[in-house]
């Protein structure tokens with residue numbers, strides 16, 4: 001028929017989780033396969049031709065570079081075909097924001113890519129997975145979704161990959177876009193958009209992982225009162241290519257971490273200052289003389305997303321000024 005063709009790629013997570021009973025909050029993620037997910041929401045077949053593929057079956061706490069590269073390449077291959085109009089990816093919520101941003105920077109298509117998950121397992125009372133999956137397909141078939149970058153559809157809300165973050169361990173409205181607000185809302189099988197992301201994404205990025213076998217090694221160091229610099233030392237000893245500091249306030253660091261990262265930067269490790277605050281921008285040269293130490297400021301990217309942009313930037317350049325530009329454009 002004339003319905004759009006949507007491919008559902010399943011990776012596991014709570015949306016595919018199964019527990020002992022409807023009232024038990026303990027469960028195992030990634031138990032239910034893609035066909036069961038699709039069969040649970042027959043209403044989707046009224047708005048799209050749906051087919052499914054199981055990519056992996058993991059709790060997203062175990063998401064890793066290998067799966068990201070596999071997903072990016074698979075999504076690019078699918079969207080290059082005339083008979084695929086959009087991709088929906090079912091995913092655990094723990095690291096959904098990271099996978100979404102990785103794909104936002106590495107998928108080379110205008111066609112919609114929508115990540116979706118659930119906070120309650122499929123066996124729970126008022127499971128949120130089925131309606132979230134339906135709304136993700138609604139979002140993927142909407143012509144207005146084209147060219148907005150990789151999207152996250154959760155709890156009747158559509159977010160951009162760059163700003164969305166998980167803000168609650170258990171609430172169904174856990175996903176928020178603290179700096180920019182949502183892109184739009186889903187209601188009655190329809191998306192109403194209110195804005196578009198301004199930063200470069202998908203077809204506008206320079207990143208190409210089609211030939212990348214392994215991503216650069218980048219870790220995150222957390223700052224807090226009386227912090228230890230042991231993680232900095234361990235990462236430097238292990239030859240990490242980059243380190244993101246999850247700073248206090250406007251990307252500030254505990255003094256021992258600062259000294260360790262200043263030395264690491266001098267020795268060729270790319271250092272990005274980010275913030276553990278949950279919102280706001282880590283601004284260049286605010287309380288730290290970034291130019292003096294060769295540090296990069298993350299802007300509104302949180303530490304886990306700054307890590308992704310740093311890894312991809314390091315596939316292109318080793319010059320901190322060029323990396324700083326990436327953090328201005330992406």
Ligand SMILES: NC(=O)C[C@H](N)C(=O)O
Nearest residue numbers: 013014059060092093094
């Ligand atoms: N709600 C969830 O999906 C949590 C789960 N641990 C996951 O990310 O896979």
